[in-house]
Structures are given as structure tokens and as C-alpha cells.
Amino acid sequence: MKKISWVTHPQYDIPLPKNHRFTSSKFSDLYNELKRIRLIDFAEIFNPEKASVSDLIVAHEERYITKIINGSLEGFEERRLGLKWSPELANRSFLAVNGTLLTAMKAIENGIACHIAGGTHHSHYNFGSGYCVFNDLAYTSIQLINKNLVKKILIFDCDVHQGDGTASILEKNDNVFTCSIHCKNNFPARKSISDFDVELEDNLDSAQYLNVLNYTLKECINRFKPDLVLYDAGVDIHINDELGKLKVDDDGLKTRDETVLNYFKTLSIPIATVIGGGYSKNNSELAQRHSSVFKAAKNIFL
Ligand SMILES: [Zn+2]
Numbered sequence: 515m516k517k518i519s520w521v522t523h524p525q526y527d528i529p530l531p532k533n534h535r536f537t538s539s540k541f542s543d544l545y546n547e548l549k550r551i552r553l554i555d556f557a558e559i560f561n562p563e564k565a566s567v568s569d570l571i572v573a574h575e576e577r578y579i580t581k582i583i584n585g586s587l588e589g590f591e592e593r594r595l596g597l598k599w600s601p602e603l604a605n606r607s608f609l610a611v612n613g614t615l616l617t618a619m620k621a622i623e624n625g626i627a628c629h630i631a632g633g634t635h636h637s638h639y640n641f642g643s644g645y646c647v648f649n650d651l652a653y654t655s656i657q658l659i660n661k662n663l664v665k666k667i668l669i670f671d672c673d674v675h676q677g678d679g680t681a682s683i684l685e686k687n688d689n690v691f692t693c694s695i696h697c698k699n700n701f702p703a704r705k706s707i708s709d710f711d712v713e714l715e716d717n718l719d720s721a722q723y724l725n726v727l728n729y730t731l732k733e734c735i736n737r738f739k740p741d742l743v744l745y746d747a748g749v750d751i752h753i754n755d756e757l758g759k760l761k762v763d764d765d766g767l768k769t770r771d772e773t774v775l776n777y778f779k780t781l782s783i784p785i786a787t788v789i790g791g792g793y794s795k796n797n798s799e800l801a802q803r804h805s806s807v808f809k810a811a812k813n814i815f816l
Contacts, residue, residue, distance in 0.1 A: 517558040518811050519620035520548075521613045522630035524561075528603045535756070535793060536597065536645050537800055541631050544789065547801035548630075548808055556812050560620065562612035565653070570611065572660065573653040573683055575640035582607060582647060595642035607647035610634070614650035614744070614788055615657050621786035622663055622742060625779065626815045628808055632788025633746040635677035635694075636702065643679065644701060650788065651744050652683035655690045658742065665689060668740035668783075671708075672727070672770065673748025673790040674700060674758040681706035691738040695730055697751075697759050710734060716759040720766025723751065727770055731777045743778050747771055747807035748790025749800075756793040767803065771810035779814055787811065 526541035537543065548554050570579050581587050585599045597603060610631045620627035635651055636644030655667045667690045671677040676696040684690045691709045698713035705711070712730050714723070750758040752767055762770070778785045787807050794800040 515556075516816055517556055518815060519560060519617070519624060519627040520557040520630060520808070521560050521562060521617045521620070521627065523606075523609050523613060525602070525609060526606050526631050528597070528606055529600055530597070537794070537797055539797060540792070540800060540804070543797050543801040544630055544804045547798070547805050551805065553805065553808055553812060556816055560616055562609055562616045564605070564608040565612045569657070570608075570648060570653065572656040573639070573649055578640045582642075591641060595647065596645045597647075603647065611648045611650045611653045614786070615654045617788070618654050618658055618742060618744060618786040619663065621784040625784050626775070626787075626811050628787045628811050630789065633671075633673060633748055633790030635671060635673060635680045635746060635790070636675070637679040639683050644675065645791075646679060649679045649683055651677070651680045651746065654744060655684065656687070659689050664742045666738065666740045666742075667691070668693065668734055668738060668743045669746070670734065670743055670774065671695070671746040671748075671790075672751065672774070673746050674750040674755070674760060675748070675791060676702060676705050676711065677708065677746065678702045678704075678706040681708040691734065691740065693730065693734050695726060700757070700759055710737065714760065717761050719761045720763050720769070723760065723762050723766055724769055724773065727773060731774065735781070740783055743783055743785040745774055745785055745787045745807075746790040747774075747787050749792035749803040749806065750790070752792070752803055754794065754799070756795070757791070758793075767806050768810065771807045772814055775810050775814040
């Protein structure tokens with residue numbers, strides 16, 4: 515039986531205080547949900563190794579990387595990151611960047627692969643922000659091009675928040691096209707300039723969202739011919755998300771993921787998915803939302 519490559523690691527969860535907005539167990543919650551709905555039967559699972567400092571300096575300042583290793587962030591830097599430093603957070607940050615890289619390499623091999631993490635798109639060259647320590651999307655893109663595995667990459671970011679860190683790290687990189695569809699009145703207050711930004715008004719519903727999505731997919735391919743897509747399938751576009759301001763329902767989310775995967779499959783362009791953001795106090799609801807892109811991968815590719 516054909517299987518889809520999934521990438522995960524048992525050390526992805528991080529300790530956080532109770533009632534923190536970020537669900538500290540979201541990675542294992544999602545893995546357990548994928549097990550519960552038996553999607554795991556259709557998956558082959560891979561674990562990444564930690565990235566080294568010399569790997570990471572393609573996308574981040576060495577001084578900042580060292581602060582993450584040593585836990586020597588200043589107070590304001592931790593506040594901007596939104597997470598308190600811990601050895602577990604440092605460890606997972608070095609694992610997860612290579613998790614997305616490994617996912618992309620599996621996608622190049624097989625057409626599709628899914629990371630049970632990733633999409634830390636608010637991380638900038640020399641600082642972390644919005645729960646994002648290192649930028650897996652920028653890191654993966656630069657690594658793949660340096661390794662000569664692909665020449666042109668499209669980062670298709672459907673998280674409700676702008677991929678500001680990705681856009682700024684890759685601003686001068688002509689081999690990577692950054693596209694972000696995001697809610698205009700949402701974090702970050704100060705936006706970066708992606709190669710293609712699509713700003714949404716508050717309260718957009720599923721039908722309106724899917725119209726914009728279809729237009730954006732076509733426009734990306736008119737402007738740029740990638741040989742790999744990194745797809746940030748953030749679920750904070752969902753109507754019940756605590757941080758999103760849109761009104762996309764379960765069906766809309768499902769259609770979004772299937773539309774994106776089907777679009778690039780039809781063009782024979784490999785696609786690697788990352789989970790992106792999603793915020794809810796109900797851990798199982800959140801895990802169910804994040805499972806959407808994994809279901810779509812099975813529906814479209816198997
Ligand atoms: Zn987000």
C-alpha cells in the first residue's frame with residue numbers, strides 16, 4: 515500500500531504555564547488524534563535530527579541562535595517571543611526546523627509529505643516573535659537550494675497571520691516566492707512585504723475565503739514557476755479560533771486544504787505541508803482542526 519510520509523518527534527511538546535494561549539501539547543495531541551482516526555495506517559513516520567548552529571546560520575544570526583541554546587534571552591525578547599525559555603523549547607526548536615526540511619525532502623521524493631509541526635513564520639533573522647523561535651520555512655528553503663535539491667520554491671502561507679518573518683528573511687532571495695493570505699487587522703501590527711500579500715477583511719466566510727484562495731493560487735503560478743511548494747496550513751482561519759477573525763467553518767477548512775493540495779498535484783509540483791497556527795482552549799477540537807491537512811493529503815494523494 516502507498517503511504518504518505520509524516521515527520522514528527524516525541525520531543526516537540528513544551529512545558530508552559532496553565533492557560534497559556536499556545537497549547538503546549540498540541541503536537542502530541544495531533545499525533546494522537548491522527549492515531550485515533552486511523553489515518554496513521556496510511557502514513558510512514560520519520561523523525562528529524564537536531565539542526566546544528568552551522569546549519570541554522572543560513573537563516574539566523576549566530577548571536578540569536580546562541581541565546582536560544584544558552585537561555586540568555588532578555589526579558590523583552592521573551593515577551594516578543596511569547597514563550598518562556600526552557601531547555602525543552604530550545605531542543606524542540608532545533609528539531610522542528612530540520613523536521614520541515616526532512617518533510618520537504620520527502621515531498622521532493624514522493625510528491626507529498628506532512629510535518630506534524632512547523633510554520634513558525636513570525637521568527638525573524640535575529641529575533642523570535644509570536645511563539646516562533648526559528649523560521650523553519652526560510653531555513654528549509656535556503657537549505658534545499660544550497661543543497662541543489664530544487665531551484666525555485668513557493669511558500670504558500672494560509673495561516674491567518676502574515677508570514678512576516680519568512681518574508682523579511684527571504685526578501686532578497688529571488689529563488690523563493692513568498693505568498694501570504696492573511697487577515698489585515700491581525701498580528702503582526704507591523705507587516706513585512708512578501709512577494710505576494712493578500713490581505714483579508716475581518717469576518718470573511720468560507721465561500722469568500724475560497725474565492726480569494728483560488729485567485730491567489732492562479733496568480734502565484736502566473737508570477738512564479740516553483741519546483742516545490744511549502745504549504746503553511748494554519749487553522750487559525752477557523753470561525754472558532756481564539757486569535758483568528760475570520761469565519762471559515764469545518765467544510766471551508768477541508769475545502770481549502772484539498773484545493774491547495776489538488777492544485778499543485780495537478781501541476782505535478784511536490785508539496786510539503788506544515789501545521790501552522792491554531793488556538794483553542796479545547797485541545798481535542800484544535801487537534802481535529804489540525805488533522806484537516808493530513809486528511810486532505812490522504813484524500814488527494816492516495
Ligand atoms: Zn497564525
